[in-house]
Amino acid sequence: MELRKNYFADVRKDGLHEIGQPRPRSDSPGHVTGKTAFFADRNFPGMLHLKMVRSPHHHARIRSIDTSEAEKHPGVVKVLTAKDVPHNLYTILILIQIGPEDETVLADGKVRWRGEAVVAVLAETERAAQEAAAKVKVDYEVLPAVFDMEEALKPGAPIVNEYHGQNYYLYDSGACRKVRFGDVEAGFAQADHVLEQSYQSSPIEHAPTETTGCVVAPEGNDRFTCHTNTQAMFFTLDNTSIILQMPGSKLHFVGGTVGGGFGGKVDVIVEPIAILGAKLTGRPVCFVYSREEEMQISSPRAAEKVVIKDGIMMDGRIVARKVTGYTDAGAYSRHSPYGAQKGAGHYPGPYTIPNVWIDTYCVYTNRTPSSAMRGFGVTIGDFALEVQMDKLARLIGMDPLEFRFINAYRDGDMKAHRQPTEGAALIECMQEASRAANWPVAEKYMAMSSYKNGA
Amino acid sequence: MAKVPVQFTLNGSEKAEFIDSGTTLLNALRDKIGDTSPKGGCHQGTCGACSVIIDGELRLSCLTLAETCNGAMITTTSGLAEGGVLHPLQRAFLDTFATQCGFCTPGMIMAAKVLLDHTPNPSREDVVEALSGNICRCTGYEPIIQAVLAAARANSQNAA
Numbered sequence: 001m002e003l004r005k006n007y008f009a010d011v012r013k014d015g016l017h018e019i020g021q022p023r024p025r026s027d028s029p030g031h032v033t034g035k036t037a038f039f040a041d042r043n044f045p046g047m048l049h050l051k052m053v054r055s056p057h058h059h060a061r062i063r064s065i066d067t068s069e070a071e072k073h074p075g076v077v078k079v080l081t082a083k084d085v086p087h088n089l090y091t092i093l094i095l096i097q098i099g100p101e102d103e104t105v106l107a108d109g110k111v112r113w114r115g116e117a118v119v120a121v122l123a124e125t126e127r128a129a130q131e132a133a134a135k136v137k138v139d140y141e142v143l144p145a146v147f148d149m150e151e152a153l154k155p156g157a158p159i160v161n162e163y164h165g166q167n168y169y170l171y172d173s174g175a176c177r178k179v180r181f182g183d184v185e186a187g188f189a190q191a192d193h194v195l196e197q198s199y200q201s202s203p204i205e206h207a208p209t210e211t212t213g214c215v216v217a218p219e220g221n222d223r224f225t226c227h228t229n230t231q232a233m234f235f236t237l238d239n240t241s242i243i244l245q246m247p248g249s250k251l252h253f254v255g256g257t258v259g260g261g262f263g264g265k266v267d268v269i270v271e272p273i274a275i276l277g278a279k280l281t282g283r284p285v286c287f288v289y290s291r292e293e294e295m296q297i298s299s300p301r302a303a304e305k306v307v308i309k310d311g312i313m314m315d316g317r318i319v320a321r322k323v324t325g326y327t328d329a330g331a332y333s334r335h336s337p338y339g340a341q342k343g344a345g346h347y348p349g350p351y352t353i354p355n356v357w358i359d360t361y362c363v364y365t366n367r368t369p370s371s372a373m374r375g376f377g378v379t380i381g382d383f384a385l386e387v388q389m390d391k392l393a394r395l396i397g398m399d400p401l402e403f404r405f406i407n408a409y410r411d412g413d414m415k416a417h418r419q420p421t422e423g424a425a426l427i428e429c430m431q432e433a434s435r436a437a438n439w440p441v442a443e444k445y446m447a448m449s450s451y452k453n454g455a
Numbered sequence: 456m457a458k459v460p461v462q463f464t465l466n467g468s469e470k471a472e473f474i475d476s477g478t479t480l481l482n483a484l485r486d487k488i489g490d491t492s493p494k495g496g497c498h499q500g501t502c503g504a505c506s507v508i509i510d511g512e513l514r515l516s517c518l519t520l521a522e523t524c525n526g527a528m529i530t531t532t533s534g535l536a537e538g539g540v541l542h543p544l545q546r547a548f549l550d551t552f553a554t555q556c557g558f559c560t561p562g563m564i565m566a567a568k569v570l571l572d573h574t575p576n577p578s579r580e581d582v583v584e585a586l587s588g589n590i591c592r593c594t595g596y597e598p599i600i601q602a603v604l605a606a607a608r609a610n611s612q613n614a615a
Contacts, residue, residue, distance in 0.1 A: 031557030034492025259558030
């Protein structure tokens with residue numbers, strides 16, 4: 001790898017001993033010898049297997065749950081329902097004061113998406129747990145469901161999640177996250193061209209090679225060790241502590257090695273119920289998703305819809321940008337209010353635009369709850385923004401890379417969120433990209449710098 | 456459930472167990488014998504993380520019944536290093552940064568070993584074909600291909 005030391009020479013710290021040097025990863029020797037311990041590589045004598053009874057409906061009221069046949073099934077040790085969970089209603093981000101609590105560990109009174117956990121069965125073998133789970137009888141009254149974000153926002157749409165009261169997340173800024181900068185309508189009035197386009201994406205499953213799960217061992221003294229592949233150790237520890245109403249000192253979480261995650265193992269889904277199972281049976285418990293569950297139940301990247309309206313001048317300057325973003329949270333918040341908020345921050349792009357107006361909505365529908373995945377909230381936004389940039393360049397007959405040089409933010413520029421730009425390197429990156437991709441741009445762009453007053 | 460006896464050689468040592476009839480080799484190795492180097496990713500024969508070598512052939516241990524392995528010679532990744540010295544493939548996976556999360560690595564190494572045992576000087580296409588049954592979700596195929604080619608080169612140099 002070549003290090004170009006001429007960039008940012010005034011802020012460079014040279015004489016570093018580690019940066020830029022190849023170093024072996026500390027975990028690789030374990031990986032190549034098969035010695036790395038993933039959570040499922042822990043096997044305890046007398047371990048029980050947990051299987052979940054899941055909702056077959058997108059939206060339904062639970063009239064009754066009958067677990068009597070399942071309890072009689074050979075090998076079954078314990079059957080858990082909502083009433084067994086000490087603090088059944090939770091939301092992950094409550095740890096950073098983002099509420100309301102809107103999701104149940106085990107469904108209580110209602111299910112809001114197909115696949116929602118209703119009853120947990122603990123048995124001596126995986127097979128016995130599976131067979132017993134099939135014997136749990138749940139009487140559902142099917143309710144109207146809504147799957148489309150714009151339908152969900154219309155008056156009279158079925159309410160997905162009563163804890164919110166409406167089908168969108170209520171930010172302190174109102175029904176959406178807002179960015180207001182300059183006068184966007186004046187910008188459009190001044191523009192030579194205005195282009196409005198819609199972009200949308202599907203949910204995407206992370207599909208980690210190792211499925212989500214944990215193995216819990218009771219340590220005596222009402223203390224539990226949970227071997228888990230969570231990507232969010234302390235979120236999981238603290239939320240489990242709230243859900244089980246147990247002090248964190250009783251919970252010992254062991255993680256560190258995750259067999260692929262990509263954000264898919266950030267939610268707190270398997271650990272609380274597995275620890276509860278271990279607590280109530282006094283035995284080790286393994287709860288691991290089957291591949292089918294991983295693909296259908298685990299929270300995907302949110303489906304998004306982005307409407308972008310840009311006003312540009314014939315000389316290539318973007319003078320106005322109006323964006324409305326919709327993030328499909330599915331039935332519960334998890335990390336989606338945060339994802340939608342990130343979108344609001346991101347839609348101006350790395351460009352200096354004098355007039356910006358952004359609204360992003362986090363919308364509830366009766367779909368699988370979405371959550372974290374690789375830059376969630378901004379990845380789809382970037383796709384939309386950059387496709388839009390190409391379309392805008394084409395509209396005025398300009399080279400798309402040169403068009404980006406004209407609009408790239410540079411040090412000292414005021415961003416739409418009123419944060420002055422510092423340490424921008426976009427110009428320099430695009431200059432390198434121009435060379436690497438053999439995509440020449442006019443000499444004046446190659447002479448530009450992120451330092452406005454510089455070269 | 457009926458227990459059946461099963462006896463095979465695992466990484467050079469004799470193993471004898473009574474298992475539930477219908478137990479997969481993957482579960483027998485991991486839960487009964489304690490060799491957790493084969494990983495269970497899909498349990499339906501599509502990800503390759505559980506790959507082992509049975510009598511010289513690459514097999515998916517999640518789709519192989521343990522009771523069909525009587526008398527077999529089974530090799531797993533945990534048995535590749537000899538006397539604390541890494542196998543050339545393991546060395547190459549380390550040197551070319553061919554592991555990320557490590558979950559697919561044991562299966563990848565097994566698939567690569569069978570390839571090199573049969574084809575000591577493989578082409579890039581041979582390597583791609585041999586690894587095609589093993590899924591890596593950290594998007595690391597290129598370094599893995601480079602590792603297998605590097606191990607093949609190291610072997611041919613040793614032989615020369």
